[in-house]
Amino acid sequence: MTGTAEPIPLLGGGPAPSHAPAALPGVPGAPAAPRPGRPRVLLAPVTVTPCKPLTPSHLKGLLWVDVMYRATARLAEVTYRYSPTTYHPTDQTLGFWEYLDHTLGDTDYSRLTEEEIGELYVGYRAAGRPTPVSALGPYLDAIEHHGWVHPAGARVLELWSAQYARLGMHDPGLVEHQPPGMALDEVLDRLGPLGLCLDMREYGGPVYLDATRYGLPLRQIATARGRPNYLACALRELIPLVPGYDEVVLLHDPELGPDYQLLQRVLSALGPVVRRVPVGRVPIDGRIRSARHGDWRGHSAGALLEALGADHEDAALRLGTRLYFIATLGPGDQQSFRPDLLRQCVIRAERMLSGHGGPADPPGGDLTGFLARQRAPHAHAVDPYRLTSGLLARRRPVPLHELLPAVFL
């Protein structure tokens, strides 16, 4: 058996398929009323702050989560929690917005590209001007109480939404107001009796997350004046959410491993099984750099989509990017970004979609049973690497006809 006999009728034109499951009803982020026998799974990846273009590293992480979400949705009630709102209060974002207003004044961001906004971000980091804490208060107030987003951030999120759509990724609410369910003090009230936080503000010290009983070092989560860092923001969001789930999957950069170990410990104490999935970043020419140094230049998601989209249909782009960023690169961070290999994957996707060069499609394939076998051991969530790399193995039968539109296109 060598692939399917007929082309998969998705290549070429037409409206985008309604591939992604609809957002869950009810309170944003709250688990849907479970169907009997269906486990409830929460996917909570690291959230990218809307200050710069998406890079290959971001694309890899986002595609990873997208495949996990859409595949797992066939087996379980899944919530994909991804709230930019939650992380706007971090210094990185708030400081950038305050800097923009301080240095540029009222500016029309609606026609800027995300690269241009990213250059402003590089300027902000290079300036190294400490943001006066008093200047941040009004921004925090507007974000927390009015759902306000700075026009520069709103512009980046708008551009990202278009890129998500182009890539066929489920939009978890990029431009929606999704406030975290708890204030910082409520988080501390919850963690204090469990011995999981150490609040030294009364003496002029910071607030720490305290998992020392598990041998993990104290980690500051808020300053003496109560300014939270991203970890505190994550706690504000996840602590009220997680008790409703059977499994919580935290996806993160390996560099954030120590923080996510802490998060895993703390959230586990609230009931659910919490798993961490580190997804390695994508080095550029052997180096992992950061946005503050403009690591996206020449490799932004927008530029990549532009280049590939000129020669290939969206369906091939969608499958090809997943074959590259998930199956080819894998969970590690050893391989540098290779635009030539990415293009090869898109070409391979084209062939698979036209019925050639893919794995065998078993007659009467059972997608649910197939996906259930792609889960990590003892887990409800599907392993994107196992699932996607299976597409590259020709000998194993895969129910491609159902699987591709459900998960990969």
Next chain:
Amino acid sequence: MKLSQDLLRAEAARRVQVARPDLAAGLDLSTAAALAEAHARIQESADTDGLLAVSVVRRFELAAWTRATCEFAIGTAPERLAAWRRSFSRTIFLAGNPDNLGDRFRFDHIAEDGSAAWAGPAPAAASAGLRRLLKLFDGSRGLPPRPDTPVRIPEAIGPRHRPPVRRKLYVATAGSTVADTLVHLNHLLVEAVLDGLLAPGDTLTVRQLPRLIGLPGPYAALRVGAEPEHPGRLRAYACLTGETVGAGA
């Protein structure tokens, strides 16, 4: 009792002489600057082979902490205390919750209410694991106002060689942070225990004052330190008075 610069300097010099008579003999202790240098030199030798205590602080309340510090010092063998004094009773204060650490570390004393715990004094390596896990205590605020509070050191915690006494403990608050107060009082209290000035059954009345001026005297122990805003000048940060009226149980 006027705490003149001469008196403060003599007290600071005495502390150096008591802690390290071997080194003090060759050092100039006649000015505040010379004292600071002598201090730094002794600290340097203490860093390499001295003894170090670690205090883990979860909550700080002056009276409870004073009592727990005395209990810790009284529970430490006198010869160990004496050896510790040779390192200027060096102590590192860490933010941490003793309740979370008991499975991994053995404390030498834990405050009755769990607000603080002590390990050591011991060679620095003994507390390396604890220091890696915790962060330095950051207490940059001033002390909250509080009324005079009696602190009774329990009788049952150690042998008593004399009848109980009452003393006052004056603590200077102007320009002092919680972290400064921990350091100053810790030195004063543990050295007072070693000198027999504080013992089981004694009662202290803790009083906060902006500065230690116009005190009636006499004093039994004085904690002297540099005055950051006036280089070359010394200041009293804490004072343990002589036995006050009504001494005895």
